[in-house]
Amino acid sequence: MIDTLRSGTSINGIVVPDSSLGRAITEFIRDTESELLFNHSSRVYFFGALAGQQRELIFNPELLYAAAMFHDIGLMPSHSSETLRFEVDGANAARDFLKSHDVDPSDIEKVWTGIALHTTPGVPEFMHPVIALTTAGVEMDVLGLTYDQYPDTVREAVVAAFPRTPHFKEDIIQAFYDGIRHKPDTTFGNVKADVIADKEPHFHKGNFCSIIRTSRWST
Template sequence: MTEIVAGVRVPDSAIARAATQLVRDTEDDLLYNHSRRVFFWAALTGERRGLDYDAELLYLGAMFHDMGLTERYSSPNLRFEVDGANAARDFMKSYGVAERDIEDVWTAIALHTTPGIPEHMRPTIALVTAGVEMDVLGINYHAFSHEHRHEVCACHPREANFKENIIDHFAEGIKKKPETTFGNVKADVLALKDPNFKRINFCSIILGSAWPA
């Protein structure tokens, strides 16, 4: 049966169903529900902005965006966003998805924690970040109706301590490769959660480089 939440229809294609099952089997409840909410916030944002987006690609971007935090898809030395993007790419290739569409989903996931850039790109890329920003940071919270917020969260609940627990999930997913947080927002996570974390300083790298001047 077609699933509709807050007026948003969940894609019911073979690849979307397989993605749902894979994420459900890989992520815990917090990340799975978060990923599903991201899709609804993203789709509602797209409708509010009048964007012509591909719901299936948006769904894949939303569902895979945090897969790099899981042990199964985490690499030893890549940003978790790239790990998730690579997982989505490999999954989509197995279904014969067009390269341009794979590139959009890959980019949407890889850039979803890099503010100020995705919003200027194609709809799939812009909207995945918008969905993440709504669910994690509350950006544009009041642009969504109370009814839509209630319906989405009734289907995919935010647990009582979601704010603290999502930060814990971020920390757990990146603590073994702190160098990957250089230049992105996840450095703030380790600064909060890891007392031994030392930020890499951009200016120190410049001043300490091999260039004589």
């Protein structure tokens, strides 16, 4: 893997923030996450930042880097709670980390929200650029929703720096499942319920209409 901090790798002018905070984030995530998730999160940052260029958005690279790198840390056993959505676990971990580095509370809130909403389509794109671009990076690297909006040379450069595994599509689904399988109820109303259903054919998703109909209200 290319170490962007040492080599100064630039993709369309986008680089990993070479600051004390940027280096601390890289070190923490590299030591905490699997290589699969570290590379994925790094690509999310680059694709998100590149989307920001395309959309002519003004954003703080350090904050986007923090959101991108922490967005899946809630899948790791060391940062996974028993009852919270993994997105919230990740957002909380980022908040604690950024607090320890004296980041402004309003900036921490942007990172927290970007992570918490990164699996909620249709909302983040209308919010602050850090929030919108975190989701944009995720949707590109996992779902390929904007695949054709990136030139071949740019896509290839990102993947060369932070490789996808030979079977990344199945590997990332498995990583999602491994990180949430112990708390399937937290997937109610979000896309990760599809992951549980894919791996557990007898799993029954919570149903919004059924909850309404079986509530304590008489009418």
